[in-house]
Amino acid sequence: MKWEAKAIKHRNEARILIYFENKPEYKQRIRKLVDARWSATRGAWHIPDTPENRDRFGIEQVVIFDPKHHESVESFRRWLASKRYSQSTINTYTDALKAFLIYYNKKPIEEINTDDLIRFNNDYILKNKLSSSYQNQIVNAIKLHFRSIENKKLDPDLIHRPKREKLLPNVLSKDEVKKILMSLRNVKHRMMLSLIYSCGLRRSELLNLKPNDIDSNRNIIIIRQSKGKKDRIVPLSDKILLMLREYYKSYKPKVWLFEGQHEYEQYDERSLASVLKSALQKSGITKPVTLHWLRHSYATHLLENGTDLRYIQELLGHNSSKTTEIYTHVSTRNIQKIKSPFDELNL
Numbered sequence: 001m002k003w004e005a006k007a008i009k010h011r012n013e014a015r016i017l018i019y020f021e022n023k024p025e026y027k028q029r030i031r032k033l034v035d036a037r038w039s040a041t042r043g044a045w046h047i048p049d050t051p052e053n054r055d056r057f058g059i060e061q062v063v064i065f066d067p068k069h070h071e072s073v074e075s076f077r078r079w080l081a082s083k084r085y086s087q088s089t090i091n092t093y094t095d096a097l098k099a100f101l102i103y104y105n106k107k108p109i110e111e112i113n114t115d116d117l118i119r120f121n122n123d124y125i126l127k128n129k130l131s132s133s134y135q136n137q138i139v140n141a142i143k144l145h146f147r148s149i150e151n152k153k154l155d156p157d158l159i160h161r162p163k164r165e166k167l168l169p170n171v172l173s174k175d176e177v178k179k180i181l182m183s184l185r186n187v188k189h190r191m192m193l194s195l196i197y198s199c200g201l202r203r204s205e206l207l208n209l210k211p212n213d214i215d216s217n218r219n220i221i222i223i224r225q226s227k228g229k230k231d232r233i234v235p236l237s238d239k240i241l242l243m244l245r246e247y248y249k250s251y252k253p254k255v256w257l258f259e260g261q262h263e264y265e266q267y268d269e270r271s272l273a274s275v276l277k278s279a280l281q282k283s284g285i286t287k288p289v290t291l292h293w294l295r296h297s298y299a300t301h302l303l304e305n306g307t308d309l310r311y312i313q314e315l316l317g318h319n320s321s322k323t324t325e326i327y328t329h330v331s332t333r334n335i336q337k338i339k340s341p342f343d344e345l346n347l
Contacts, residue, residue, distance in 0.1 A: 004018070004019040004020075005017065005018045005019075005057035005058070007049055007054075008046070010039065010042075010046055013048075013049075014048070014049035015046040015047065015048060015049055016046060016047050016048070016049050016053050016054065016057060017039075017042060017044050017045075017046045018030065018044060018045050018046065018047065018057065019044050020045075027045075030045045030047075033047050033053075034047070034048065035047060035048050066101070066105050066106070068108070068109060069098075069101040069102075069105065069109060072097075072101065072109055072145070072149060072150070073094055073097055073098050073101065075149050076093070076094055076097055076145045076148075076149050077090060077094045079148055079149060080093060080094070084229065086227075086229070092137055092141070093137075093140075093141040093144065093145075094141075096134075096137050096138040096141035096142070097138075097141050097142060097145050099124075099138065100117075100120055100138060100141075100142050103120055103124055104116060104120075109150065110150070110152075112146075112154075113154065114154045114155045114158060117139070117142060117154050118158060121135065121139070125138065142154065168326065168329055168330050169293075169296035169299075169300070169326060169327065169330055170287075170289075170290075170292075170293045170296055171293070171296050171297050171300045171330050172287075172289065172293055172294070172297045174301060176283075176285055176287075177197055177294070177297055179283040179284070179285060180193065180276075180279045180280065180283050180285065180289070181193055181194055181197070181279070182283075183279045183282035183283040184275070184278075184279050184282075186275075187246065187247055187250055187251075188247065188250075188251060188258065189275045189278075189279070190243075191243055191244065191247045191258075192206060192258055192267075192272060192275065193275065193276065193279065193291075193294065194240060194243060195209075195240065195244075196291060196294045196295065196298075197294040197295075197297060197298050198237055198239075198240045198298070199221055199234045199235075199236070199240075199298070199315075200234065200295045200298035200299055200302075200315055200316055201223070201234075201295065202226065202227065202292070202295060203269060203272065203291045203292070204226070204269075205223050205226050206258065206272075207256070207258060207266055207267055207269065207272065208224070208226075208256075208266075209221070209223075209256070209257040209258070210255065210256060210257055211248070211253055211257050213257070214236070214244060214257070215236075216236070216241055216244075219235060219236045219237075219238075219241065220233045220234065220235055220236055221233065221234050221236050223317065226317055227317060228317070228319060230317060232314065232315075232317045234315050235315075272291065273290075273291065276289065276290070276291055295316070296327075296330075299312055299315075299316055299324070299327045300327050300330055300331055302315070303327050303328065303331045304331050304332065309321065309324055309325065309327075309328070312324055312327070
């Protein structure tokens with residue numbers, strides 16, 4: 001039985017939330033645990049947060065966080081907010097700093113030095129085989145915190161940082177995209193996934209759209225304050241505009257273009273992921289597709305249609321052309337023209 005477990009507060013109780021594959025035998029095993037309960041809102045089972053249950057599901061014991069270290073984390077959070085960092089970056093950096101300070105929970109923060117950072121890298125990050133992206137995030141967060149809050153310079157250059165893995169983006173064929181979209185009968189669900197693919201949107205960009213962001217006179221969508229605090233515009237296809245008009249007539253959104261079950265409520269990220277999951281099941285596609293695959297597919301299909309890479313960079317909102325160039329490695333436009341020497345063998 002594979003599971004994912006995490007400690008939570010549920011109705012002011014300390015509980016452990018458990019996600020696992022939906023199989024009857026697994027449910028029976030969970031039900032046998034003392035005070036196991038099902039949460040419909042969270043879509044998972046939860047049990048009491050006890051030392052025994054933490055040990056059973058491999059959750060580390062709670063560490064009493066030093067008050068001074070806690071204040072350092074909160075000071076860093078406030079500093080990041082004052083500098084207008086995105087909420088996602090604030091959460092990532094403060095969580096990274098907290099993990100580091102918990103590791104040195106008994107050491108006064110003013111005594112922490114570069115050697116401690118190197119030791120943390122070797123004995124915690126590398127020993128636990130944490131990802132290189134996490135390693136870079138945590139080193140960057142610690143460096144920024146000590147420079148901005150503690151007025152103290154740590155030298156992260158002494159750490160041998162890994163090269164970033166050069167992973168190719170996952171791309172769907174046009175036929176696969178069509179199957180996914182055609183499998184959805186719900187107008188709102190099809191509209192959301194269609195808009196992500198047709199405009200190359202990030203998940204957050206879709207959910208943050210408001211009705212006034214659709215400029216039907218100019219056939220564009222205005223993406224406001226996206227990644228890097230930048231606005232940009234993307235073209236709106238005639239087909240999508242017609243779909244949007246039909247969607248608007250049916251749902252009449254008030255604040256957000258895509259609202260949840262209640263008016264004025266933004267559509268939930270997890271619900272959007274569930275929409276895609278349902279579409280994959282109905283379409284029979286077994287690939288581990290995520291919403292970002294639709295954005296990757298949009299960029300790749302534009303490139304295969306002959307769109308200049310510089311325009312694709314603008315449409316996606318990339319700062320660097322190097323980020324956009326990765327799509328040249330998955331485009332099949334030129335590769336398919338290459339004739340294999342195997343075809344010339346008289347076998």
